[in-house]
Amino acid sequence: MTAKIVEVKLRLAFTGRGDETVEAEVRAGGSRGRAAAPAGASAGKHEVRHLPPGGAAEAIRSFDPSRMIGIDASDPRAVTAALRSIDGTRDYSRIGGATAYAVSVAALEAASIELGRPMYELIGLYGEPRIPLPLGNVLGGGKHAGGGAPDVQEFLVFPLDPGNIVDAVRANLRVHTLVRKGIERRDPSFPAGKGDEGAWAPRMGTIDALEVVSEAAAAASDELGVHIGLGLDVAASTIWSPSDGAYVYGREGRRLDPEGQISFMEELADRYGLKYIEDPLQEDDFEGFAEITRWAKGRGVLIVGDDLLVTSSSRLERAASMGAAAGAILKVNQAGSLGEAMDFARACRDRGYSIVASHRSGDTWDSHLAHVAVGTGAVMMKSGVVGGERMSKHMELLRIAEAHPGIGIARLRI
Ligand SMILES: O=C(O)[C@@H](CO)OP(=O)(O)O
Numbered sequence: 001m002t003a004k005i006v007e008v009k010l011r012l013a014f015t016g017r018g019d020e021t022v023e024a025e026v027r028a029g030g031s032r033g034r035a036a037a038p039a040g041a042s043a044g045k046h047e048v049r050h051l052p053p054g055g056a057a058e059a060i061r062s063f064d065p066s067r068m069i070g071i072d073a074s075d076p077r078a079v080t081a082a083l084r085s086i087d088g089t090r091d092y093s094r095i096g097g098a099t100a101y102a103v104s105v106a107a108l109e110a111a112s113i114e115l116g117r118p119m120y121e122l123i124g125l126y127g128e129p130r131i132p133l134p135l136g137n138v139l140g141g142g143k144h145a146g147g148g149a150p151d152v153q154e155f156l157v158f159p160l161d162p163g164n165i166v167d168a169v170r171a172n173l174r175v176h177t178l179v180r181k182g183i184e185r186r187d188p189s190f191p192a193g194k195g196d197e198g199a200w201a202p203r204m205g206t207i208d209a210l211e212v213v214s215e216a217a218a219a220a221s222d223e224l225g226v227h228i229g230l231g232l233d234v235a236a237s238t239i240w241s242p243s244d245g246a247y248v249y250g251r252e253g254r255r256l257d258p259e260g261q262i263s264f265m266e267e268l269a270d271r272y273g274l275k276y277i278e279d280p281l282q283e284d285d286f287e288g289f290a291e292i293t294r295w296a297k298g299r300g301v302l303i304v305g306d307d308l309l310v311t312s313s314s315r316l317e318r319a320a321s322m323g324a325a326a327g328a329i330l331k332v333n334q335a336g337s338l339g340e341a342m343d344f345a346r347a348c349r350d351r352g353y354s355i356v357a358s359h360r361s362g363d364t365w366d367s368h369l370a371h372v373a374v375g376t377g378a379v380m381m382k383s384g385v386v387g388g389e390r391m392s393k394h395m396e397l398l399r400i401a402e403a404h405p406g407i408g409i410a411r412l413r414i
């Protein structure tokens with residue numbers, strides 16, 4: 001049985017934050033797949049272009065859907081080749097990465113329905129399929145929140161040893177609730193504001209935020225009997241000032257040169273027992289990443305590259321040759337198409353990098369991320385904790401687990 005594409009339709013759509021984006025409907029045989037692309041706010045400068053300068057309308061205008069007809073929807077590489085030839089630029093600046101994302105994901109969904117096989121199985125880059133650990137931000141700031149919130153973008157939690165995915169999701173939710181209580185104890189007038197991904201966005205600095213989150217995680221651990229790990233996504237490119245050669249924590253008056261930033265990260269990791277640090281340094285500092293990765297390896301801390309790697313196989317090769325980072329964020333829309341993200345996942349596997357399949361801060365209601373995570377053998381799925389566009393992905397993990405009772409849950413090995 002084949003799943004040849006017979007029709008592709010695009011429409012303008014909006015993410016949960018209101019960013020303009022593209023939704024695609026792809027028909028393969030008698031089945032239809034649909035996907036809408038997410039959008040980042042702290043996007044790395046080496047990512048493909050989300051949309052051309054004229055926005056989603058121009059992306060849709062410049063896309064010729066007839067050139068997709070007859071392509072095998074179950075073959076992400078063939079879909080990528082067609083998208084690349086329609087676009088003709090290096091970074092999808094003509095049709096937009098949003099179009100590449102939407103068409104490639106919708107095509108695989110259509111194939112999955114047509115062939116009666118789950119999407120993750122068609123991605124198929126795992127040994128034994130496993131449910132990834134959910135990683136979510138319970139407190140945050142940076143580009144995802146308003147003034148006064150911490151300069152560090154995300155304070156993250158994840159269960160280390162959950163019995164199943166329901167316990168795992170519940171653990172993160174409990175920490176999220178307790179974080180609010182912890183903030184209110186320190187500031188009774190906290191107006192309960194949240195950032196783009198549903199994390200609490202209080203007026204406090206990095207250290208206070210870590211105190212609140214580690215107290216909440218310890219209390220949730222005791223209550224639920226699940227060990228909870230702590231992490232940060234520093235999104236350090238957003239606080240890096242090239243003209244000063246320094247990381248500028250504007251809200252807390254801290255200024256650190258690259259060596260100072262590495263020492264600060266090491267101090268926080270030691271003091272709070274962090275197990276995960278994403279983008280501790282700016283996106284072009286491969287040497288700095290290699291240094292902190294060497295430090296972290298013996299200590300059980302996973303250093304993860306997001307803006308550093310931008311789901312690009314060539315940047316991963318460079319990082320691997322230097323030992324920069326041990327984990328890799330995989331965001332399909334950073335690469336553009338699903339086929340390109342799958343090439344990246346293969347490279348991660350060959351080079352021994354742990355994959356963290358991730359949402360974007362401006363995400364859509366789609367749940368495909370769960371299939372991308374399971375299908376690429378990701379150890380974690382990073383998708384916030386609360387909010388409809390976050391929970392849709394967790395719910396799909398629950399459904400995958402329900403359909404495959406024997407499926408195990410991933411364990412983080414650093
Ligand atoms: O930095 C990140 O990891 C992401 C998602 O949390 O943010 P954005 O989508 O804004 O790049």
Ligand SMILES: [Mg+2]
Nearest residue numbers: 233235278306
């Ligand atoms: Mg990040």
